[in-house]
Amino acid sequence: MSGHGLEIQYEDLVENANSIILRMDMKGNVTYFNRYAEDFFGYRREEIIGKNVVGTIVAPTDTSGRDLKAMMDDMALHPSSYVNNENENVQRNGTRVWIAWTNKSILDEDGRVREIFCIGNNITRLKQAEEEILKAKEAAESANKAKSSFLANMSHELRTPLNAIIGFSELIKEEGVGPLNEKQKEYIDYIHESGKHLLSLINDILDLSKIESGKMVLEPGDFDLKSLLEKSLVFIKEKAAKHGIALSTGIEEGVGVIRADERKVKQVVFNLLSNSMKFTPDGGKIGITARKSGDKEISVCVWDTGIGIEEKDRGRVFSEFEQIDSEYSRKYAGTGLGMPLSRKFIELHGGRMWFESEGKGKGSRFCFTLPLSVGQP
Numbered sequence: 001m002s003g004h005g006l007e008i009q010y011e012d013l014v015e016n017a018n019s020i021i022l023r024m025d026m027k028g029n030v031t032y033f034n035r036y037a038e039d040f041f042g043y044r045r046e047e048i049i050g051k052n053v054v055g056t057i058v059a060p061t062d063t064s065g066r067d068l069k070a071m072m073d074d075m076a077l078h079p080s081s082y083v084n085n086e087n088e089n090v091q092r093n094g095t096r097v098w099i100a101w102t103n104k105s106i107l108d109e110d111g112r113v114r115e116i117f118c119i120g121n122n123i124t125r126l127k128q129a130e131e132e133i134l135k136a137k138e139a140a141e142s143a144n145k146a147k148s149s150f151l152a153n154m155s156h157e158l159r160t161p162l163n164a165i166i167g168f169s170e171l172i173k174e175e176g177v178g179p180l181n182e183k184q185k186e187y188i189d190y191i192h193e194s195g196k197h198l199l200s201l202i203n204d205i206l207d208l209s210k211i212e213s214g215k216m217v218l219e220p221g222d223f224d225l226k227s228l229l230e231k232s233l234v235f236i237k238e239k240a241a242k243h244g245i246a247l248s249t250g251i252e253e254g255v256g257v258i259r260a261d262e263r264k265v266k267q268v269v270f271n272l273l274s275n276s277m278k279f280t281p282d283g284g285k286i287g288i289t290a291r292k293s294g295d296k297e298i299s300v301c302v303w304d305t306g307i308g309i310e311e312k313d314r315g316r317v318f319s320e321f322e323q324i325d326s327e328y329s330r331k332y333a334g335t336g337l338g339m340p341l342s343r344k345f346i347e348l349h350g351g352r353m354w355f356e357s358e359g360k361g362k363g364s365r366f367c368f369t370l371p372l373s374v375g376q377p
C-alpha cells in the first residue's frame with residue numbers, strides 16, 4: 001500500500017516538474033510527455049504520444065545543417081554516448097530552441113535498452129548569449145589583427161622617407177654640403193632630432209604590432225650579459241655627469257655569458273636606464289645590479305632614487321601609451337611604449353618583469369629575469 005503511495009508521489013513529481021520530461025522507445029516514438037513538455041513544445045500529450053520525435057520536437061536538421069534524424073538513430077544504437085547532450089529542438093510554432101538533455105536508458109529484464117528517459121532544460125538564452133560573446137570576441141580579434149597589420153604596414157612605409165630626412169639632415173648639420181649660419185644650425189638640429197625621435201617611436205610601434213600578431217621572433221645568440229650591462233651605463237655617463245647623478249653597478253659573480261636575443265635585451269636595459277635618467281632629479285643615484293638566482297636564471301635590476309611610483313599609478317606603468325601624469329612626465333618627452341615593450345621582450349624570453357617603489361619621491365627599482373638559455377626548460 002505504502003509503495004503504491006510512493007509511486008503516486010513520484011508520478012506527481014515528474015508530472016509537475018519544471019523541466020521537460022519525456023520517454024521514447026528505440027525508434028524515437030514518444031511514450032511519455034509531462035505537463036511542462038506540453039506547455040513548452042505546444043503539443044497535447046494525446047497528440048504526440050506514439051509520434052516520432054523527428055518531425056515533431058526534433059527538426060530533421062538543425063540550423064547549422066546537422067542531420068538530427070541520423071543523430072537520433074545513433075542515439076538509439078549508442079545511448080551511453082548521449083548521457084548529456086545539448087541540441088537544437090523545435091517548438092510546434094516553429095521556434096528553434098536549445099535544450100540541455102540528460103538521457104538515461106531504461107533496460108528490460110534481459111538488459112536490453114527498451115526506452116530512453118529524457119530530462120531537458122531550456123538553455124536557449126544561455127546559448128544565444130554564448131553565441132553573441134563568441135561573435136563579439138571574433139569581431140574584436142579580427143579588428144585587432146587588422147589594426148596590427150595596418151600598423152605594421154604603415155610603420156614600414158613611414159620609415160623609408162624618415163631615413164632620408166634623418167640622413168640628409170645629418171649631412172647638412174655636419175656642414176657636408178656647405179657652411180651654415182647659427183639659425184640654420186639650430187633648425188637643422190631640430191629636424192634631425194625630431195626625425196630620430198619619430199623613428200624610434202615608429203620602431204616601437206612596429207615591434208609592438210609584431211608581438212601582438214605573433215610575428216616577433218627571437219634571434220638568440222651567446223653574449224656576455226655582464227659586459228652588456230656595463231657598456232649600457234657608458235651611454236648615459238655623460239648625461240648623468242651633467243645632472244650630478246651618480247652611477248653604480250653591483251654585478252655579482254656568476255653573471256656572464258647567457259643565450260638570449262642580445263639586441264632586445266640591450267633595448268630593455270636601455271629603456272630602463274633612460275627611464276631612470278628621466279625620472280631622477282639632479283643629484284640622485286642610479287644603479288644596475290645583477291645576480292644569478294638558482295642555476296636557471298639571472299635577475300637584473302635598475303634602481304634609482306627618483307620620483308618613485310605611487311600605489312594608485314602602479315597599473316599604468318606597463319600599459320601601452322600610458323604615462324603617469326605628474327609634473328615630471330610633462331617635463332619629459334615620451335610615449336609610454338618603453339615599458340610595455342620591454343616587458344613583452346622579456347616575456348618572449350620566458351622571463352618576468354616587475355617593479356618596486358616605496359612611493360612618491362622614494363625611488364624605483366625595475367627588475368627582470370632571464371633564463372640562462374632561451375629555449376631550454
Ligand SMILES: Nc1ncnc2c1ncn2[C@@H]1O[C@H](COP(=O)(O)OP(=O)(O)OP(=O)(O)O)[C@@H](O)[C@H]1O
Nearest residue numbers: 275276279308317323324334335336337338339364
Ligand atoms: N624609473 C622610473 N621612475 C618613476 N616612474 C617611472 C620610471 N620608469 C617608468 N615610470 C613611469 O612609467 C611610465 C611608463 O614608462 P614608459 O617607459 O613606458 O614610458 P615613457 O618613458 O614615458 O615613454 P617612452 O619610453 O615610450 O619614451 C612613465 O611615463 C613613468 O610615469
Ligand SMILES: [Mg+2]
Nearest residue numbers: 271275338339
Ligand atoms: Mg621610457
